[in-house]
Structures are given as structure tokens and as C-alpha cells.
Amino acid sequence: VRHPAEPWRIKSVEPLRLTSPEERAAALATAGYNVGLLPAELVYIDLYTDSGTSAMSDRQWAAVMLGDESYAGSRSYYRFEAAVRDHYGYEEVIPTHQGRAAESILSRCLIRPGHHIPGNMYFTTTREHQELNGGTFHDVIVDEAHDPAADLPFKGNVDLTKLQQLIDKVGAEQIPYVSLAATVNMAGGQPISLANLAEVRELTRRHGIPVILDAARAVENAWFIKQREPGWSGRTVAEILRKICELTDGATMSAKKDSFVNIGGWLAVRDPRLAEQARNLVVVYEGLHTYGGMAGRDLEAVAQGIEESVQEDSIRTRVEQVAYLADRIAGAGVPIVRPVGGHAVCLNATGFLPYVPREQFPAQTLTCALYLDAGIRSTERGAVSAGRDPVTGENRYPPLELVRLTIPRRAYTQGHMDVVADSVIRLYERREELCSGVEFTHEPSTLRFFQSRFRPL
Numbered sequence: 001v002r003h004p005a006e007p008w009r010i011k012s013v014e015p016l017r018l019t020s021p022e023e024r025a026a027a028l029a030t031a032g033y034n035v036g037l038l039p040a041e042l043v044y045i046d047l048y049t050d051s052g053t054s055a056m057s058d059r060q061w062a063a064v065m066l067g068d069e070s071y072a073g074s075r076s077y078y079r080f081e082a083a084v085r086d087h088y089g090y091e092e093v094i095p096t097h098q099g100r101a102a103e104s105i106l107s108r109c110l111i112r113p114g115h116h117i118p119g120n121m122y123f124t125t126t127r128e129h130q131e132l133n134g135g136t137f138h139d140v141i142v143d144e145a146h147d148p149a150a151d152l153p154f155k156g157n158v159d160l161t162k163l164q165q166l167i168d169k170v171g172a173e174q175i176p177y178v179s180l181a182a183t184v185n186m187a188g189g190q191p192i193s194l195a196n197l198a199e200v201r202e203l204t205r206r207h208g209i210p211v212i213l214d215a216a217r218a219v220e221n222a223w224f225i226k227q228r229e230p231g232w233s234g235r236t237v238a239e240i241l242r243k244i245c246e247l248t249d250g251a252t253m254s255a256k257k258d259s260f261v262n263i264g265g266w267l268a269v270r271d272p273r274l275a276e277q278a279r280n281l282v283v284v285y286e287g288l289h290t291y292g293g294m295a296g297r298d299l300e301a302v303a304q305g306i307e308e309s310v311q312e313d314s315i316r317t318r319v320e321q322v323a324y325l326a327d328r329i330a331g332a333g334v335p336i337v338r339p340v341g342g343h344a345v346c347l348n349a350t351g352f353l354p355y356v357p358r359e360q361f362p363a364q365t366l367t368c369a370l371y372l373d374a375g376i377r378s379t380e381r382g383a384v385s386a387g388r389d390p391v392t393g394e395n396r397y398p399p400l401e402l403v404r405l406t407i408p409r410r411a412y413t414q415g416h417m418d419v420v421a422d423s424v425i426r427l428y429e430r431r432e433e434l435c436s437g438v439e440f441t442h443e444p445s446t447l448r449f450f451q452s453r454f455r456p457l
């Protein structure tokens with residue numbers, strides 16, 4: 001796979017500092033063997049997340065200068081609203097400062113204690129807000145999504161039998177909505193197909209259950225539909241994105257992903273009554289419903305980012321850069337999640353470190369090794385992220401114990417991808433030496449992934 005030639009050139013740069021192995025060892029010990037607690041200054045290539053870490057374009061920065069900071073009815077809000085309506089198709093647009101704020105407001109509006117929310121695999125903040133409002137999340141994704149080696153085009157698909165069984169078990173009136181992610185982050189950025197989405201739409205319509213989309217990386221999902229789903233190769237990404245949204249009743253959006261911005265999000269629905277309920281809450285938690293926790297300049301940057309995100313060369317080169325990195329790594333025999341997702345290359349840590357038992361957190365261990373080796377920050381997407389079962393208190397050991405190499409948009413070049421590939425391959429060749437993991441020295445009670453500290457065993 002060739003590294004794509006980018007449809008842009010660099011106009012501004014941010015210097016990176018190369019650290020020494022000694023500096024990195026000291027920094028990691030101070031950070032409690034949690035790379036998320038490292039100062040960014042001591043990270044060379046930061047693949048911790050693609051959320052809010054992308055490069056904005058000159059047109060986005062120019063739009064920032066046009067920000068209308070009026071408290072009510074800002075010009076920038078109407079531009080933002082028009083961009084969401086044009087490209088996602090929802091009538092009622094409510095700004096929030098980022099995705100989890102939209103998830104919180106939606107959950108407060110629709111979920112009551114005892115409710116059940118089916119979805120295609122969990123995401124940490126999405127499930128947290130569903131549970132905080134008394135809901136129980138049920139994973140109805142196809143079984144293959146939990147198998148890193150299953151090389152299927154749409155591992156984000158819903159297993160309709162699982163969904164029907166849940167409806168039969170708890171009753172449609174106990175299901176406030178079906179929560180669908182496009183793409184599925186925790187499965188490695190796996191897309192859902194339009195055909196499956198249409199089947200979910202049809203099944204839920206029969207029971208009067210709404211479908212709410214998590215649109216964070218829906219443009220990447222649209223690209224995969226164009227590439228992999230029969231009948232869509234001739235359509236534009238913009239048309240396919242609209243089609244995805246048409247099959248849903250609303251969406252939560254972290255604009256920090258597809259739309260390139262450093263802060264921003266929205267909740268959009270079709271039902272004006274739900275919209276008014278959400279607007280009342282947005283005023284309480286985010287700000288007036290025409291800025292929702294963003295400055296006018298942020299609203300402008302999101303609007304411009306949405307327009308840029310659906311440009312064919314933009315999304316193509318974004319996804320192809322991820323494929324380039326995956327191809328180099330997999331070419332050396334390193335076990336990764338197949339097929340390669342839109343935003344990340346996910347290393348299968350149990351296959352990579354077969355001698356580190358699950359109780360010693362192989363994925364967490366591998367994130368530490370990658371930082372020590374080359375100053376690369378990656379993300380643990382395994383047992384540490386999955387947390388403890390709320391009932392038994394035992395660690396959850398999901399089938400996917402992954403290290404996510406998450407690629408920011410328009411930020412790193414082929415040279416950086418090669419540094420990452422070389423480091424991963426070097427560690428893989430030394431994997432026999434990596435036979436002990438880590439243990440907690442500090443474990444917070446909720447979302448432990450972010451604040452936990454460990455020591456090496």
C-alpha cells in the first residue's frame with residue numbers, strides 16, 4: 001500500500017521534541033505507567049486519540065476570525081446549523097461543547113431507570129451516560145466484531161436476532177432508542193452497512209423504537225460503504241452520509257473527529273418536542289441553545305470543517321494513511337484487527353504478548369513499551385478501558401484486548417508513520433522478552449482508564 005499524496009501542503013508547523021530513552025523511562029514512572037498521564041511535551045508521536053487532535057485548515061482558521069460572539073442568535077450559529085442540516089439532514093440542531101455533552105443531554109431526555117439500550121458495541125462515555133440515567137446497555141453487534149482476525153467488510157453491523165430477542169425479552173416500551181455507532185470505535189473503527197442500517201430501521205419502526213446515530217466518524221463509515229458495499233461506488237461520500245442519517249431519528253456528534261475541530265459537538269433530532277426538551281437542558285449544562293458551550297469562532301470552525309470533511313480526496317487520503325501504517329505493520333506478521341478501520345490501527349495485544357496473562361493487562365503493558373521504545377503514545381482499548389462489572393465488581397476481560405494507534409487527521413506525515421511501524425515491528429521481534437505486565441497501584445471507581453496508575457511486574 002502506497003502512502004497517499006496529501007491534497008494539501010503544510011503552511012504552519014508545530015515543533016516536536018525528541019526525548020532520550022532515559023527521559024522517557026523517568027517520565028513513564030512519574031506517570032504511573034499510564035501514558036495518558038504523560039505531559040504531551042514528552043510525547044514524540046501522539047496517537048492517543050484522533051479526537052480534537054487534527055489540524056484545522058487555513059479556511060477554518062479564517063472562519064475563526066469571523067466568529068460572531070453574540071450571546072443569542074449568533075450569525076455563526078446559523079452557519080453551523082445550516083452545515084449540519086445540509087450534510088446530516090436533521091432539522092433540529094443543538095450545539096454542545098463536544099460529543100459526551102450531547103450524549104448526556106440525550107440520555108437525560110430519553111432514558112429512565114429500568115430502561116434498556118441496545119447498541120453495536122459499547123463506547124465508554126456513551127455507555128456511562130446511559131448507565132448514569134438508569135439504563136442498561138446491551139451489545140447487539142454481530143459476533144465477528146469481537147474477533148480481531150475476522151476480516152469482514154462491515155463488522156459494525158447489528159445482529160438483528162440479538163436485537164429482536166432483547167425487544168421480546170424486555171418489551172419495546174422499555175427501549176427508549178437503539179444506539180448505533182458509525183464507525184464502531186471499540187471494534188477498531190468498523191463500519192455499519194447501509195443494508196444493515198435499513199434492516200435495523202425497519203425492525204425498530206415496527207416496534208416504534210427510535211434509532212439514534214453516533215456520527216463521530218460517519219464520514220469514514222460513508223467512505224467504507226462507497227468502497228465495500230455493492231451499488232454505492234458511484235455515489236459521493238456526501239450523498240452516502242446523507243443516506244446513513246436518513247435512516248435514523250437523530251444523532252450525537254463529536255465534531256472533534258470527522259470535522260477536524262479541537263472542540264465542538266452537537267445533538268440533532270427530527271422531533272421538535274424532543275428538541276425543545278434538549279434545548280432546555282443545554283441551557284442548564286452548556287449555554288444558550290445558539291452556542292451550547294462553544295464560542296462563535298468554534299461554531300464557524302465546525303461549519304467549515306463539515307464542508308471539508310466530505311471532500312472525496314480529504315476522506316480518501318485520511319483512510320489511506322491509516323491503511324499504509326496497517327499494511328507495514330501487518331506485513332511484518334504483527335497481529336492487528338482486521339479489516340483496518342478508518343481512524344486507527346489496532347494491535348491485538350493478546351496475540352502480540354502471549355506470555356502476559358490477561359490479569360496483568362497486556363494492552364496497558366504494550367502502550368508502555370511503545371512509549372519507552374520511541375516516544376509513541378497509544379491507547380489501551382482492553383480490560384483497563386472495560387472496567388469492572390457494576391454488579392460483581394470483577395474485572396471485565398473483553399475478547400478485544402487492543403492497543404489503538406489512533407491517527408489524527410492532517411497532522412502526521414509518512415515519515416512519522418514509518419517511525420511508528422518500525423517501533424511496533426522492533427517490539428514484536430523482541431516480544432519473547434516482554435513476559436510480565438503491570439498491576440494497579442491506583443484504581444478510580446469510574447472510567448478508571450484515564451486516572452489509573454500502575455507499576456510494572
Ligand SMILES: CC1=C(O)/C(=C\N=C(/C)C(=O)O)C(COP(=O)(O)O)=CN1
Nearest residue numbers: 049051098099100123125185216254256
Ligand atoms: C464513537 C465516539 C467516540 O469515539 C467519542 C470519543 N472518543 C474519543 C475521545 C477517543 O479517543 O476515541 C465520543 C465522545 O465524544 P467527545 O470526546 O466527548 O467529543 C463519542 N462517540
